[in-house]
Amino acid sequence: MSQPSDRKARVSAPGKIDPSLGEFWVETPWEIFQQGHNLSCYERKRVYLNVPGKVRGRDFxxxxxxxxxxxxxxxxxxxxxxxxxxxxxDLVVRQVGGGPVILYENNFPKKHYLKITLRGKPGAKAPTSNRQGIGARLVAMVNGQQIVREMYPVNSYRSQMPNIVHFGLGEQTKVEALKIQWPSGLVQVLKDLPADQHLVVEEGNPKPETVVPGQIIGP
Known part of the structure; x- marks a missing residue:
């Protein structure tokens, strides 16, 4: 039952079937882990595309x-x-049990975007945020609508997201206003940001730095 190599392996049952309960085991089925195996039923993965629909204007x-x-x-x-x-x-998926790391490339038609890297200023006299701005809340105003993101790179099981905030803008070519609420409590607003660029925003600095292609950003 352990992937990737033991597709046909058989593991002894963790207990006997109780007739009064139908197909439920008397003992806990999680005892299977004590035998050195992980439970996998080989369910196929699912991908859903967010499209216009009848429910709140969107559907999957x-x-x-x-x-x-x-x-x-x-x-x-x-x-x-x-x-x-x-x-x-894009998506990177890691398999349990030593299976391959898979990169799924996003080949949908390109749309506009804005990427933000935050830089807090720890150590200053006034209350400041951590270096990566973890815990910050960002609200982008795009064509009269709000897009909300939060800076929490550790938000996936046994993996960590890049510390870059990504806004998908669709057909829109700019962000009218970007509101950043830093962990320190400081609220910073940047206006009229052109799309299709990567910016480094320093806490309290009204002039963000533009990241050029190939530039390496320090931690």
Missing amino acids: LEISHLTGADNDSDGRSVVAGDFRNNGQL
């Missing part, structure tokens, strides 16, 4: 068979990031 379309991601490997860790530095979020 199941497109797994079109993406190549509908395999039955036992994926556990998932990381979304712009690994090709083209403004589109």
Whole structure:
């Protein structure tokens, strides 16, 4: 039952079936882990596309068979990031039990985006935030609508997201206003930010730094 190599392995039952309970085991089924195996039922992965719909104007379309991601490997860790530095979020999936690391490239038609790296100023006299701005809340005003992001890179099981805040802008070519509420309590507002760029925003500094292609950003 352990992936990736033991597809046909058999593991002894952790107990006897109680006729009064139907197919439920008397003992806990989690005892299977004490035998050195992980439980995998080889369910196929699912990918959903957010599309216009009747519910709140949006709906989800199941497109797994079109993406190549509908395999039955036992994926556990998932990381979304712009690994090709083209403004589109790709997915990296890590399999349990030593299976392959898989990169799913985002090949949808390119849209506009804005990427933000935060830089807190720890050590200053006034109350300041941590270096990476973890815990900050960002609200982008785009074409009269709000897009909300929070800076929490550790938000996936056994994996960590990049410390870059990504805004997908669709057909819009700018962010009218970006409001940043830093962990220190400072509220910072940047206005009229053109799309398709990566900015480093320092806490309290009204002039963000533009990241050029290939530039390495320090921690």
